Structure formats: C-alpha cells, structure tokens
Amino acid sequence: MNHLQETPxxxxxxxxxxxxLTNTTEEALQETDRHKGHYTIKVTxxxxxxxxxxxxxxxxDTLIEPVCRKKDLNLFSExxxxxxNTYDNDEILEIAEEAFMHGRFHRDFNIPDVMADKRYMNWVSDLQENGQIIxxxxxxxxxxxYGFTGDKVLLLGIREEYRSRGLAKVFTSLACKEQFQAGYDELRTSISAANVASLNLFYALGFRLRNTVDVYHKLNGEVT
Incomplete structure (x- = not known):
C-alpha cells in the first residue's frame, strides 16, 4: 500500500x-478499492x-487555512x-463534548455522530497528555x-454560556500571543468553510487566507 498513510x-x-492518501494517481485510488478501510484525501x-x-x-468539507504573522496579531482584552496551564481534565472534556459540530467526520454520513464525537474527545485527551491545551x-x-501544536492552532472550545459575548476574541488573541512567544513568526489554522463564526473570529485576530483544500472521504467496508 505505497500510496496510503495509516492514521491510527x-x-x-x-x-x-x-x-x-498521499496522492490522487489512478494507482493510489485503485488501492482504496482493494483494501477495507476508511479513507481521506485532500485536494485543491x-x-x-x-x-x-x-x-x-x-x-x-472544504477547509480554509488562514495564517497570521506575529506583527499582524490583533490583541483584545477584558x-x-x-x-x-493547570485545569481539571474532566472539565475540559465536558466543554469539548458540546463544542464540536463542524468537524468533517460529523458531516460524513457513513460515520455515526457518536463516533465522530468520540474522535474529537480522544483528540482533546491526547492534547491534554501532551501539554497542548490551555x-x-x-x-x-x-x-x-485552546489546543495547539507547534505553530498551528488546532482546537478552540468555549462553554455554551460564554458564547456570543465577544469573549472568544479576547481568549484566542491571548492564547495566540502566548503561542507566538515560543519563537514562531506566524501561526496557522484550519477551519471548515461551514464554521462561519470561527472564520470571522480568526479574521478579526489578523489571520488571512493562504490556502483552501477540499476533503473527500471513502468507506470501503463498515464501521461498527
């Protein structure tokens, strides 16, 4: 399976x-016909x-991938x-459970919502273990x-009672500032085109579009 990268x-x-999939050649696509599995490919x-x-x-899904240079970050305060960096892990997971509705696996009609939820919860748990949650x-x-790795902003979850109060801009700008202090010249993120609230948030912070990709899935077999 030369054209397939496992995602454990x-x-x-x-x-x-x-x-x-690492490419869209006919040989690579034929491999997805021969092996049971769930496949992802991202294309322009x-x-x-x-x-x-x-x-x-x-x-x-379509993923919009904006970036922000350090000098362009807009800071907000309140x-x-x-x-x-210290918190109750279970409390973070409670917020995560109600926060993610725009993920590509939630939009995949072959993946039950409970499995999509589990995927994001496990991701947050991994980030907690790696010290990548603020x-x-x-x-x-x-x-x-706020979840991050290296120069990338991965996840942002706000408790429901604090949404629509303008607080996300303050929180996220402060977290981006802290991430920049690790020595990066720019930060990047990836946002579903359906998530208009997040797009507007990061635009307000100074992020600007650099790339866009379309995401396709394939299921050869069954999820159980």
Missing part, C-alpha cells in the same frame, strides 16, 4: 483501518473530482480573563480551552 488515531474510534478545489467519485469517494479562565471559572 482515527482507527481507534471507528474500529476499521483508516488511511490518508480546482482538481477534477471525477476520478475520486468514480472510485467511491464523496465530498465532506477584565477577568486569563489563561492557565484553559481559558473567566474569573475562577473555566470558560473554554
């Missing part, structure tokens, strides 16, 4: 082998999807808001969390 972090959630929006559709792939504090309350 997804396999544990779906009880089937999972892969990401201008690429002809006909070969993908012919081999059973289906569109699930009294009572702070960041913390808690967002409002006074003494944990209002949300």
């Amino acid at each position: 972090w997804d396999k544990r959630n779906f009880n089937i082998n999972t892969y990401e 929006p201008l690429e002809n999807p006909e070969p993908l559709l012919r081999h059973g792939f289906y569109y699930v 009294k009572g808001i702070s960041l913390s 808690a967002l504090q409002y006074g003494n309350d944990t209002a949300g969390f």
Whole structure:
C-alpha cells in the first residue's frame, strides 16, 4: 500500500483501518478499492473530482487555512480573563463534548455522530497528555480551552454560556500571543468553510487566507 498513510488515531474510534492518501494517481485510488478501510484525501478545489467519485469517494468539507504573522496579531482584552496551564481534565472534556459540530467526520454520513464525537474527545485527551491545551479562565471559572501544536492552532472550545459575548476574541488573541512567544513568526489554522463564526473570529485576530483544500472521504467496508 505505497500510496496510503495509516492514521491510527482515527482507527481507534471507528474500529476499521483508516488511511490518508498521499496522492490522487489512478494507482493510489485503485488501492482504496482493494483494501477495507476508511479513507481521506485532500485536494485543491480546482482538481477534477471525477476520478475520486468514480472510485467511491464523496465530498465532506472544504477547509480554509488562514495564517497570521506575529506583527499582524490583533490583541483584545477584558477584565477577568486569563489563561492557565493547570485545569481539571474532566472539565475540559465536558466543554469539548458540546463544542464540536463542524468537524468533517460529523458531516460524513457513513460515520455515526457518536463516533465522530468520540474522535474529537480522544483528540482533546491526547492534547491534554501532551501539554497542548490551555484553559481559558473567566474569573475562577473555566470558560473554554485552546489546543495547539507547534505553530498551528488546532482546537478552540468555549462553554455554551460564554458564547456570543465577544469573549472568544479576547481568549484566542491571548492564547495566540502566548503561542507566538515560543519563537514562531506566524501561526496557522484550519477551519471548515461551514464554521462561519470561527472564520470571522480568526479574521478579526489578523489571520488571512493562504490556502483552501477540499476533503473527500471513502468507506470501503463498515464501521461498527
């Protein structure tokens, strides 16, 4: 399977082998016909999807990939808001459970929502273990969390009662500032085109579009 990269972090959630294709050649697509599994491929929006559709792939999402240079970050502030590297793991997971609705696996009609939820919960748990979660504090309350790795912003979850209050801009700008302090010249993230709230948030912070990819999935077999 020369054209398939295993994704064990997804396999544990779906009880089937999972892969990401490294290219869209006919040989690579034929491999997805021969082996049971769930497959992901990301392509530019201008690429002809006909070969993908012919081999059973289906569109699930468009990911917008904005970046922000350190000098362009817009900082916001509000009294009572702070960041913390110490937090209750279970409290972060409770926020995560209600926060993710725009993921590509939630949009995949072959993946039950409970499995998509499990995938994101496991991801947050992994980030906690690796010290890649920052808690967002409002006074003494944990209002949300920010997940990152290297120069990439991965996840942002805000407790429901704190949404639509303009607090996400403050939280996220402070977390980005802290991430920049690790020595990066720019940060990047990846946002579903369906997640308009997040797109507007990161645009307000100074992120600008650099790349866009379309995501296709294929299921050859069954998830159980």
